Each structure stands twice: as structure tokens, then as C-alpha cells.
Amino acid sequence: MSDISKSIQPAPSVALGLLKALKSFALLRESWVGMIGVGLVAFWLLVALLAPLVAPFEPNAQLQPMAKPGTAFAAGGSFWLGTDQLGRDVLSRIIWGSRTVLVYAPLATFCAYVVGIVMGLAAGYYRGWIDEVLSFVANAILSFPVLVLYVLVISTIGPSGLNIVIAITFASAPGIMRIVRGLVLDLRNRDYVAAAQTRGEPGWYIMLIEILPNARGPLIVDACLRLGYVVITIGVLGFLGLGLPPPDPDWGGMINFSRPFVQIMPHMVIFPCIAISSLVLGFNLLADGLREISLRD
Numbered sequence: 001m002s003d004i005s006k007s008i009q010p011a012p013s014v015a016l017g018l019l020k021a022l023k024s025f026a027l028l029r030e031s032w033v034g035m036i037g038v039g040l041v042a043f044w045l046l047v048a049l050l051a052p053l054v055a056p057f058e059p060n061a062q063l064q065p066m067a068k069p070g071t072a073f074a075a076g077g078s079f080w081l082g083t084d085q086l087g088r089d090v091l092s093r094i095i096w097g098s099r100t101v102l103v104y105a106p107l108a109t110f111c112a113y114v115v116g117i118v119m120g121l122a123a124g125y126y127r128g129w130i131d132e133v134l135s136f137v138a139n140a141i142l143s144f145p146v147l148v149l150y151v152l153v154i155s156t157i158g159p160s161g162l163n164i165v166i167a168i169t170f171a172s173a174p175g176i177m178r179i180v181r182g183l184v185l186d187l188r189n190r191d192y193v194a195a196a197q198t199r200g201e202p203g204w205y206i207m208l209i210e211i212l213p214n215a216r217g218p219l220i221v222d223a224c225l226r227l228g229y230v231v232i233t234i235g236v237l238g239f240l241g242l243g244l245p246p247p248d249p250d251w252g253g254m255i256n257f258s259r260p261f262v263q264i265m266p267h268m269v270i271f272p273c274i275a276i277s278s279l280v281l282g283f284n285l286l287a288d289g290l291r292e293i294s295l296r297d
Helices: 003-007 014-030 032-049 090-126 128-142 146-157 161-187 191-198 203-239 251-261 267-296
Strands: none
Touching (some): 032 267
């Protein structure tokens, strides 16, 4: 085989990496833990997509204050999960609140991964002063308690959906950077990377086409786990009054708003807590299933 033909031999590509990632998701049917996680996540996705159809009432409509679960509404219908102190249907607000979580949690996680992957690839591949500077910045941010960082960022720039994404990206990207950096330090010494360097491929090509697809396994599992953490974070920010401004349905905000009445009307707090817990459990079980599949591969 000539030198020219050797130089154009196919390398691990983004498309191949994506196909293998999809294969891992397809193999989830072999893991009952993963399938339970898929079921929980799929349930909330359907609820969010079909919110206008399945919600029995408008989320901000003030109908009948402090109604207990199962109370019939005089104008028709029932309050299956009761109402809050303003008379808003708890079930409808949970259904509409799922849209908030399932929009901002994946968006914030994606943005954090973009920033973290870029930093990790650069630090692990180029090493030297780039690694030292990026690692110092990451370690400085990670030295602060995460909740304190969220409160500082949101308090500074104000509560909104976009600012929640910015705060989560700022606090989460350094942790992702350290994971990616560790993977790159191992993969940069592989033969296919040396072959790409010999062919004269630019650094960005080697990092994105040769290294990143081969680091997909741990990153996919971490992304599922981190989605669960972000769901909790959004709930905590809402509970602290740093989430979406009222009256937008927000699971954490619902818990905070109804907290003074938890002893006499516990349903107003319990059901949003169950919603948060079930979605987080779904992401965690999905991550466990993916990890099982990766260990078999």
C-alpha cells in the first residue's frame, strides 16, 4: 500500500461515534434499570409536550383556594391533586412546570458541556501553560460551594430562565472540564492520534474527530447524571426564590410558595417534591443502565 493510501485511511469519526452512542441507547432494553429510567424520563417528556391537552385547568387560574385532593369543582372537573392557597390547580401547575424543567435543564447541561469540553480538550491536548491556566480557573471555581455560586450569580444578574442557564454553565463547566481533561490525557497517546499528527492534521481536527468520539462513553453517563443534578438545582433555585419569576409554574417555586401551609395542606408541597424526585430518579437510572451497557461493550 502506498504512502498516499495510508495517509487517507479512515479514522474514528464523529459519525461513527454517534452511531455507537445510538447503539448504546438501543441496547438499553437489556438493562431493566435503564428501561425504568427511560420510562420515567419519557413519561415527563410526554407530559411536557402534551401539557395544553392533559392539564385540566389553566396553571394560573384562581379557582377554589385550599381545596383538598379529589375535590370536585362546581364548574366541572375535579382537583385531583388539590389546589394551593390562591386556588390554582396543583396538577395543572405540575404539568406545565415540567416544561420549565425539561427545557432549561437540558439547555443548561448542553451549554455546560460545550464550555467544559472545549476547556478540557484544550487543557488535555496542548498541556503546558494552557493546561495550567485552565486548571487554575477550574479549581478556583470548584473551590466555592456550588449553591453559593448559584446564589451569587443569580443575585447579581437577576432571576430568569436565561440567567439560570448562565449560572449552571458557570458552576458546572469546570467539573466537566476536569473529566474531559483526564480522558484526553489518556487518549492523546493512542496510535490513531499519533497517525493523525503524522498526517499533519490540525489540533482542532485531532481533538474533535479523533479524541472526543472515543471519550463518549463516560461523558454520556455523566451527562445523564448531571441532568438529574441540574433538575435538583433548578428546584433549589426556585425554592430560594431565584428561579423563574412568578406566576410561571416552577416546581421549586411551588414548594416555596406553599411552605407556610405544609402542616395543614401537605399536598401542596408533597406532589411537586414527588415530581422532582421521579424525574431525577429517571435520569439516574438511565445513567446506571448506560453504564451497565458500556461495561458489557
